[in-house]
Amino acid sequence: MRTASLTSLAAVLALGVALPAIAAGNTITGNTVGPDNAPKTLTFRMTTDGPRNNDPAVADGYGKLFREYVARHPGWKVELQMMSGDIGQEQARLLEQAKSGNAPDCAAVDSFVLPLFKKSGVLQSFAPYFNKDEIDQLFPFIREGITGTDGKIYAWWWATDLRVLYRNKAVIAEAPQTWDDTKTAALASVKQGMEGILFNGGRFEGTTFDWLANFWAEGGKLVDDAGKPIFGEGENRAKFVKAVDYYRGLVESGAAPKRVATIGNYDDFNAAAAAGTTALFVGGNWQLAQLKSTLDAGDFANWTFSMLPGPTKEQRSTGTGGWTVASFSKDPAKVEMCANLAREIYMGPANALQEQLPTRADLYDKYPVFATEANKAFAAALKVGQARPGAPVYPEISNQIQIMMGKVLTGSQPTEAAVDDAFKAATDAFKRL
Template structure:
């Protein structure tokens, strides 16, 4: 064979080997000419050599029917996928039943069958610490400091080993909505609630103070536990055993119930709050001007805007009133993104994807804006116009900066159910605060035995 032809042949052979073997080594794969980067059940190149899985609620996925959410997620996911053509992601949609979801996730974590990343209720993240992969190397100290302190304490940093085990995505809370034209100085203490409520009624308002009262988690989440936690009360001990009906905890819950009992007996809170079962009922009271202040979720903003129109400008949001004005305490809702991928390459990629879409500063700002949630990183409130220039979001951020999650105990739902019932009995005058607490605690203990 001619020497020059042999050289060319060897060069071509080497190139072919590098193309076939080298690309295979790096994991790159062919990208179809007519590729659709984001479909309902896939994000990324269908021919990608690396497959990642992640589990999210339907409303947090690009499968959602809410246009603003779908548009943001689809666009953001497509951008990431185009930059990572060797990767495809397969979404897994979580059950919309909270108890069922938690039970299944715990089973999957224990058996090693969990997705590479999963959305977990922030309240329950500590239950998964033993299975979660540390992600400290993916966040600088400055980035970590950007989260609210309660996020890190309650669900991000494992106290056993000090490792970062999750990234809180967003939040919401129940606080005091009030009409500034009628309530220029919102009440911060229980005594002030009674005083301002009576003044409102003297000025023509039918109700002094309202809250969601139909049996639902929102009673516990919004009307009882923020005040109980503000007094330093604990629902369970370190082992998860219910203790809210014992000793100082009993006394503190009785104090909370006594406030509500007093508010009803003095005519500030009507017994008909037990008929308030949805956000629309509270928004209607605001529109009809039968109430000028009530406890409601930060998520009520869109409903109030729809009902009040331009009159929303006279409304504002602040902390849940406590026994003393010096106490600040909220209960946060929301989810964390937690990571289970043991393979280093997969962990690198799934963390990067989640930072880009949900938990990085840009991702969190875009997602919370599109979805109507409250961010949990301080820089998002300070640096992004959609939050920096929105007085409601600024109010939500200020209020939620001091918070405490509900306990991750498996008995929590049982506790909540019986406390809701006790609170309703106090509102109706069927039981004294002492009787209501003792009955709720007895029922709780009987049910968990």
């Protein structure tokens, strides 16, 4: 979900501008890790979770991990392929390439589209490369997400995340516990010259995922056990409409600016916090570290976070996402190298480097960074976390929710009509699967 920072890098790559080396010699160049004359090459398509990260410290950290990785595997080099910032489009392209046999050997696959890749049969099994103890340490929703119908694992889900409510406590002293509290707090900040609460509302997967916590907090379900959409039926429809109206009410009351209908970028929230134009936003746990590096110490001290509010204080949920590493190669040696990359770079070391929450329970004790009060609070919030359903129709449900949200937040269509349209489109998509 951390996709916004890819945009400027993608523009550079599109223009064919050479990226500078980040290590002396040719160990890591613009798109290659390892010696130029290595006889074997592993192609790896990645997000900015790697040596091309925009944060120099993170890029250097990944550079070290990748150099150590190739040093442990003589005769290999890694060719880095960068994704653009449009993750939905990138993942759709990756799936089509995999179906036609033109995918990279190894790639980052977003957890929310992993069911589509599994259903298509394009992933190679990682079962030989991870032992039972390692798999058993995965959180249940993680383990379920990477396991195929044959009981084998087909990816390694290395990091998870969650959504929280950030606030400037110098403006909003108490953490809002309910939807009504949130509206009241946001309106109070507006009276102090701020925009009110910010959240993703544009055509962006984050729009769906961030908002879904409100529906889940009510006990709503998107699909049934067969993966069929049910969010527009019976009690689920009533809960869905209520959760959509919560966001609609924020905009119509002025508690949220109308521009949220166009926001599809978590970096917008960091920028607003830095500019002092907002005191409240829905964001990801990773943004705490970003705020720390963006704001001066005095301003950062005013920012904190809390669990997402619910319709009542007792009804809470949050979305849990994250990235996986998977292999598409028919070459067993390359499949093993991809699994090694997941194990040696991402399973633990990368979690600690970027403070991205591990998916293995035992790693929280292994790395001191996860013993901080903030990370303990994030881990506690995971107890009410919910992953997107492992149903092939989910991406289309998400697409329709994004379209629906645009209609609702701009006031161009009544909530119930927009919800019914989204449900019909999602149901039609399910029938085509």
